[in-house]
Amino acid sequence: MSRAAASMIVLLALAGLASAAEPPVRDPMRPFGSGAAAAGGATAVTGRPRFALTGVLIAPSRRVAFLNGKPYAPGAVVDGAEIVAIEPGAVHLREHGTELVISLGFRDKAQPKLVGETVP
Numbered sequence: 001m002s003r004a005a006a007s008m009i010v011l012l013a014l015a016g017l018a019s020a021a022e023p024p025v026r027d028p029m030r031p032f033g034s035g036a037a038a039a040g041g042a043t044a045v046t047g048r049p050r051f052a053l054t055g056v057l058i059a060p061s062r063r064v065a066f067l068n069g070k071p072y073a074p075g076a077v078v079d080g081a082e083i084v085a086i087e088p089g090a091v092h093l094r095e096h097g098t099e100l101v102i103s104l105g106f107r108d109k110a111q112p113k114l115v116g117e118t119v120p
Contacts (some may be wrong), residue, residue, distance in 0.1 A: 050079060053102045054092050067102070077113045 050067050055066035063086040064071045076083050081095035093100040 017068075050105060051091075051093065051100070051102045053104050056086060056088060056091070058086070069092065111115055 052068055053065060054069065057064040057066075057071075062073065064073055065083060065086045066072075067083075072078055072083055074083050074086055078093065081093040081100060083091060084094045084099070085092040088104075090101050090103045093102065
């Protein structure tokens with residue numbers, strides 16, 4: 001084997017070792033602190049807000065809210081709460097007769113509001 005071929009094999013081996021040591025690439029479309037590992041595995045995170053609104057899409061024919069990193073339409077159930085309204089800057093959820101308003105960009109500040117009567 002020639003010296004050039006041996007050098008090429010050594011360089012390829014070193015490049016393989018260097019790339020194996022690099023952390024996995026993060027999905028740029030996934031919100032920061034989404035609770036999922038870059039490799040796709042779930043991680044347990046404590047002390048986080050229950051709902052995180054990261055985006056709202058409003059079109060003439062549909063509305064979509066991005067809660068906890070996933071898209072949802074009105075009427076969908078997220079972690080036991082039903083989406084009752086999607087507005088440009090907030091999402092309204094109902095759970096056990098209580099309405100929660102989650103504002104876009106303020107995921108720590110979900111404000112519960114009492115709704116008329118408790119829904120059975």
